[in-house]
Amino acid sequence: DGGITQSPKYLFRKEGQNVTLSCEQNLNHDAMYWYRQDPGQGLRLIYYSQIVNDFQKGDIAEGYSVSREKKESFPLTVTSAQKNPTAFYLCASSITPGNKAFFGQGTRLTVV
Amino acid sequence: QQQVKQSPQSLIVQKGGISIINCAYENTAFDYFPWYQQFPGKGPALLIAIRPDVSEKKEGRFTISFNKSAKQFSLHIMDSQPGDSATYFCAASGSSNTGKLIFGQGTTLQVKP
Numbered sequence: 287d288g289g290i291t292q293s294p295k296y297l298f299r300k301e302g303q304n305v306t307l308s309c310e311q312n313l314n315h316d317a318m319y320w321y322r323q324d325p326g327q328g329l330r331l332i333y334y335s336q337i338v339n340d341f342q343k344g345d346i347a348e349g350y351s352v353s354r355e356k357k358e359s360f361p362l363t364v365t366s367a368q369k370n371p372t373a374f375y376l377c378a379s380s381i382t383p384g385n386k387a388f389f390g391q392g393t394r395l396t397v398v
Numbered sequence: 399q400q401q402v403k404q405s406p407q408s409l410i411v412q413k414g415g416i417s418i419i420n421c422a423y424e425n426t427a428f429d430y431f432p433w434y435q436q437f438p439g440k441g442p443a444l445l446i447a448i449r450p451d452v453s454e455k456k457e458g459r460f461t462i463s464f465n466k467s468a469k470q471f472s473l474h475i476m477d478s479q480p481g482d483s484a485t486y487f488c489a490a491s492g493s494s495n496t497g498k499l500i501f502g503q504g505t506t507l508q509v510k511p
Contacts, residue, residue, distance in 0.1 A: 292441075317497060328404075328487060329442070329501040336497070344498065376441055383497020384430050389441035 289313065292377050292390035298398050299364065299371060307362045307393045309377030317383045318360040322346060323374040323392075332375075335360055336383050364395060372397050402490050404502025411509050417475040419505045421488035424469065428490040432499070433462065433473045436485045445486075446473070478509045 290311045299305045311318065317336050321329040331344030335354040349368025354360050360379075364371045374394050380387040403422045411417045421431075432447035448455045448462040448471065455462045461474040475482055488502040 290441075319499070321501075326407075326503070328503040329499075331498055331500075334498055378441075378499075380497070384491045385497070386432070386444055386447065387499055388444065389434075391441045392439070394439075 290377060290379055290388055290390035292375075292393050294393060295391065297393055297395045299395060300398060302366045304363055304365050305395065307364070307375055307377075307395070309360045309362065309390060310358055311360075311377075311379045312358060313379055313381070313388065314357070315379035315381050315388075316357070317380045317387075318354065319378040319380075319387065320344075320350075320352065320360070320362045321376045321378065323376060329376065332362065334383075371395055402488060402500050402502045404488050404505060406505060407503065408506045409508070411478045411507065413478065413480060413509055413511050415478050415509075417478045417482070417507055417509070418472060419486055419488070419507075420470065420472045421490075421502050422468075422470045423490050423500075425490070425492065426469070428492040428500075430491045431462070431464065431471050432489050433460075434487045434489065434501075436487065436504075442487060475507075478507075480509045480511050483507055483509050 293308045319334045320332040330346050333352040335341035351363045376392045377390045378387045433445045434442035435445045436442040446457045446460045459476045464471045486505045489499045491499045
C-alpha cells in the first residue's frame with residue numbers, strides 16, 4: 287500500500303528535550319510538508335521541501351528543524367527552543383509542489 | 399495576500415439538507431483550490447479540488463463552485479448525512495508561493511439525524 291506513515295502516533299516530551307517526529311512516504315513524491323494543527327487555528331506550515339537536500343521555512347519555523355537526506359523521508363525535530371510545542375503535527379506530500387497533497391495520520395505531541 | 403478566509407466556523411444541518419461552506423482568497427496567483435475532510439484524531443483527506451479554468455466541479459454529493467472574479471469558492475454537500483460530520487478545510491496554492499498549501503481556519507460540520 288502506498289502512503290505516508292507518521293510515527294509515533296503519540297509522543298510525550300519533557301521540558302528542555304528535543305524530540306524527532308518521523309515521516310516516511312512511498313509515493314515517490316518530490317514535495318513534502320510539515321504542518322502544525324492547534325484547536326480552532328487550522329493548519330500552519332512549519333517547513334517544506336520541494337526536492338531532496340533542499341527545504342524552506344514556512345510560517346512558524348522557529349523552534350523546529352528538518353532534514354531531507356532521502357526522497358522518502360522528512361523528519362521534524364521539535365527543539366527546546368519551541369516554547370509551546372503541544373499540538374497535532376501533520377506531514378504531507380505531493381508529487382510536485384502545487385498538486386494534490388496527501389496527509390499522514392498525525393503525531394500528537396504533549397509536553398509533560 | 400497569503401490568507402484564505404473560511405466561513406462559517408461551525409455548521410449544523412439536518413440529515414438530507416445541503417451544507418455550504420465558503421472560502422475567499424486574496425492572491426490572484428493561486429491556481430489550485432482543494433477541500434479536505436478531517437475526522438477527529440486523523441489526518442485530513444483530500445475530498446475534491448478545482449483549478450480556475452472551470453467554474454464548477456462535482457464528485458458525487460460534493461460540488462465546488464468557483465468564482466474567479468470574486469476570488470471566492472465554496473463547497474456544497476448535497477443530501478448531507480451524519481457520516482459527513484467532520485471538520486472541513488479549504489486551501490489554496492500556486493506557483494507564486496512555490497506550491498505551499500495555505501489553509502482556511504476550518505468548519506466543523508454536524509449533521510443531525
